[in-house]
Amino acid sequence: MYRLSILSLLFFLFYGCDTSSSSTSDSNLTRITGKIFYERINPLHNNSSSLLNRDNITKEPSLGIVVEAIDSTGATLERTNTNDKGEYTFSKLPVNTSIKIRAYAKILKKDQWSVKVIDNTNGNSIYVIEGSLVNSGESNSVRNLTAVVANRSSGPFAILDSVYKAMNLVYKVDNSVKLPELLINWSVNNIPSNGSLSDGQIGTSYFDGANSIYILGDKNSDTDEFDNHVVIHEWGHFLEKKLSRADNIGGQHGEGDNLDIRVAFGEGFGNAFSAIVTDDPIYFDTYGKNGQSGWNMNIETTEHINPGWSSEASVQRILYDLYDNNDDGADKLSLGFEPLYQVLTKEQKNAKAFTSIFSFISELKSNNSSSRDKIDAIVESEDILAITDIYGSNRNNNLENGTLPLYEKINLGESINLCTTNFYGSPNKINNHKYVRLLIPSDDIYTIRVAKTHGSIADFNFDLFNTTPFKLEFSAEGQGDENRDISLIKGEYLLDIYNVQYSSRACFDVSIN
């Protein structure tokens, strides 16, 4: 009897009373569950103007972010990610312990992607929100955290949510996608002035071509954390660079510009992609003090100003029409995102011509031959003749003399004379760069010569690309005429020749021997 009493006492000491209730701790452990939210200021559109509407702030779930339960020493007790509703669960936390919940502006999927929002003006620290250190008690509990507009803690989470939606779209069509780590730099000090990044002088919101995106945050000039199309446009450049190929040379661009075909495609893709991800064709960008000014454009219906293959607006309309399921005008096609993604990540990536609407559409037509006529119809509605190859052959545009053909060809021992101009502006407009195709018959050392024939202040440089695989082979950036001996293997090459002064009409002879 005595032994039984001792055993009973020991049993209760170790195991307590198990009531099997969902609200009562199991042993010395307790559960904390909850949801992470962020506040988003939504836009108000009025014709082609937009602003951030502080009367329309919504509470949105933060999806896929890293959440930790932290004790009073700062140690991590448990770590998890929120699910697709913004919910998290910690099921093995110690009872009667001071615990706080910390949510990171970070999404992480092992072996697939990692994105962090960091403060480039504060030691590149990653943004987090925290609850209070509260005793976990012995009962299960629910702790919800919200990053709010009032202290601007919601900005990083709003940015991350836009990126999460973009990545999720890609994941739906390619669940084995692997992306390198991306750092998104945002700060309330990020201002549209060029200079020191650690002082916030980022110039504008942009992707740096490597592994960083910078987003404006100065509330007295321009903030982009709630301009989700802007954020996704920049992420679209990251996608293009990392999974596809982006020959876009960057620079200033806008609707109505006659852009270099590489820029037109890259920027048009970014715009279209932002509309595809959000399923909202109204691209908007707010400006001014507290976002009380801004503009917008309807990706699908905006007036056709200067349409054509050099127009980013034409590219965005074409891509969006190919995707959407809204038949309008010449658009009788609803391909969805997957066929576009397939071309981007396969054929476009390996195209032997510069990435442009020509390389994209000619491969899309090859992959979707039953839709060729409908693709042609969409393209032709933008004043672009049916695309038949990756070089934009057979064009018939009313552009400045000397614009066509887009790609010249040169054979060994030949010399041709070409001219660049800044008629449409510079440095990334039509005719700022001239493209020349070369066929190298055998492995040897070749002399490429670019010699000015007209234009007193002109100075020509060139980039030489091997097309298989596509890579920059050589850059000639000296002053004066370029006369370079280059060791080349047999194959097809592209020359990109440009006048660094971007002056009005300047001409050159180009030869290869």
Add this chain to the structure above:
Amino acid sequence: MKLKTAIITPLLIIMGLNADSITGTTVGHYSKPGAPINISYDSQHVQINETADINISLSTTVRSGTMSVSLSLDDKLTLESDTKSEITFQVTPEQKIYPIQLKVSAKEDGLYYIRLLTKIDKGQGSKLRAFAVPVTIGEGRVKKVQSNVMMKSLSGERISVSKAVETIQVLEE
């Protein structure tokens, strides 16, 4: 080209006379969609209570329409010229540069900004672009807005901490 030279040359002279100045440009930089406007500037570095000359040149590839500019200064900058805060230019193919000149001063050391909100209106909707011209007074110490506490997590990662709005519900038996 001659008009551009006539406007740029004085700027270059000013830059030469005042070796202490900040110059900057957006020409050639990668940028998000917006008004097709570039800015170049020369911002004179002066001491406390001295007047700084700020010369701004805007350019655009647009050939017609209007370009409007809203200027605002950091609170601690004082405008010392009669430059208007709202300026409108008629855009023409011949005019390549749209100049804005102003003078400012400050009573405290620091790095300040003149903010420009520019708009191009071609009659079919408008687009905007924002710029900020830095003005260095004295040592030009940068005064960053720090709304968060920066610390290191136990794992050594730098974190920028904000308080969340939190609700806690204990689940009753």
